[in-house]
Amino acid sequence: MKISCRKEDLIAGVNTVQRAVSSKNTLPILQGMRLRTEDENLVFEATDLEIGIRCRIPVNVQEEGQVVLPAKLFSEITRKLPDTDIKIESTDKNINIFYYSSDFSINGYDPDEYPEISDISSGSTIELQSSLFKSMIKQTIFACSLEETRPVFTGLLLQIDKETICLVGTDTHRLAFSKEILTGNSQEFNGIIPSKTMQEIYRLLDDDETLTISFTNSRVIFKFSQVQIVTRLIEGQFPNYKQVIPPSCNTKLFINTKKLLDTVERASLLSKDNYLKTNTVRFNIENSQLSINHYSEMGKIFEQLDIEQNGEDVAISFNAKYLIDLLKVIDSENVIMEISGSFGPCIFRPENNDNYLCLVLPLRN
Template identity: 55%
Template sequence: MKVYCSKDSLLTGVNTVQKAVSSKNTLPVLQGIMIKAEGQSLIFEATDLEIGIRCVVPAQVEEEGVAVLPSRIFSDLVRKLPDAAIILELENDIITIKYYESDLSLRGYDPEEFPLLPDLLDAETFDLPVSLFKTMIKQTIFTCSTEESRPVFTGCLLQIEDNTIRLIATDTHRLAYRFAEIPNTDQFKFQGIIPAKTLGEIYRLLREEDENLIIRFNPSQIVFQFGSVYLLSRLIEGQFPNYKQVIPQSCQTKVILPTKLFQESVERASLLARDGSHTSIIKLTIDTEHLSIDQASDLGKITEQMEIRKEGNDVKIAFNSKFLLDVLKIIDSEEIIFELSGPYSPGIIRPVDDPDYLYLALPVRTS
């Protein structure tokens, strides 16, 4: 291998694929990044066998070849290279990186042992606007569980049916649901649970200039392609719960209130509401014209009150403050609709100007 390229190209490749490098796997080669010189490109790949990422960057290839380099040291070296023309040369699994009058060398792994990413050539394919899918991820991913003992809750359910796409996540205490209308002329149908790690990487890598996102899928894997990036992920096995059953179809109390003011009030009250389990439970009282937060603990007390517009019954209810703050931070709408049906029924939060999004949180029973 002999390749001429820029530091920026190397940095783009390394930064794109590095999060797919295995940190736990016992196979040493999975702790590496594969670089392959082919045509007029340098191809970077990494995988932990759950998720794989490929990135193609421009390069001047004098001699084709492939190497697998230890991720951590290679990434650190690339970041510390000068902004100069870089030459990569490979001989006997040792790659030499030349810049100015200097050079350094790294011993790699055997490329024959590196598992290449499949292309899912026989898969179903459709596209989506990048901006839409990025918004859908932002509005749902924070609701995924981090408990590996219940895998189906550690991802988001992606559904495509007729002309509708849905993304749903729940950790059993709360649920986020977003849908959108899409052109689906071939009437593709898909249902699969995508790991939160995969969606987090897609969100990190998607750029505004990437207008279209191509999605391919088969029963066990899904691929996302955008710009110069190819990301493959396994789907989580198991049955996602019937989310439609837990979403109330009506409410006894409907409140419209300013998003930012409510968020700031909850943040202040939560500071004085920590109990022995480090959970901040805040109590809300909703009457004709006001929403009140009255909080007292060994740390002190606070009374917050704001004007609201209300339809229906007065209600007193308590929530884990984190469950409210997580959603309030990602809502761009100036006002939200808060729907309640008594102190023990789920609360629903919707942005006033986004009817395609819904967030549900279970209340906390207090003495």
């Protein structure tokens, strides 16, 4: 392989794929990234066997070839290169990087041993605006579990049902659901995408791009711009989330979103429970007012918000972190809070938007 390019070209390719490099796999070659030429492009590839990312960067190709390099070392080197034209030549498993009158050599791996990041040759495909999908990821990914002992809860359920696309995340204590309309689609799909994959899609997607999603029973490919992300699906049965969403409520509140978020954040500073390891915040809702009256060894806080209340008075407690996470992704001026008693599931919705909700289970204290 013999190419010439700019420093920023190398950095763009490395930055795109490097988070797919395995950090804990015992196979040394998975700690590398593959560089190969294709037409007048340098193709960057990395995979940890769960997610694979491919990126094409236009360069000047003099000779075709490929090489697999230690990802961390190559990433650090590219960032420290001077701002000038860079030439790269490979010999067997190694490369030489030329700049000015200097020469930097890196020892690599055998490219023939690197696993292929394959395309889906046959399968179903849909297209949608990337800004919509990014919004759906943002609204749901915070509800995924971090506990790998229950894999189905560590990903987002992707459901495509002809003219609708849904993302659902849950850690069994909370659930986030987002839906958008697909115009003219007739495809159907149901699979659990690892949250790591969704985080990378969110990081790399620009708002004005078109996103193409191709899928089979075991894999999904996301394509946009010069980037392709391949992911395996998480095996297992996602719970029937529709069964846990209450069809009605005893108390319905309309609350200013920012005021509620600020109030909960302040209250959480004094509500750390060292035994339960949770930040507990308790709402007392009465006569169109929401009040927080909390004492701890660190101090006390009393706050009161004027709200619009329909239905019964109620007292209810939550993990403050769960409320903060969901309120940060609600972009409407007011949030709707639907309460089914002190110990029943509580639903939060943006005002004037039926396509999103977050369910939070209250604490029993």
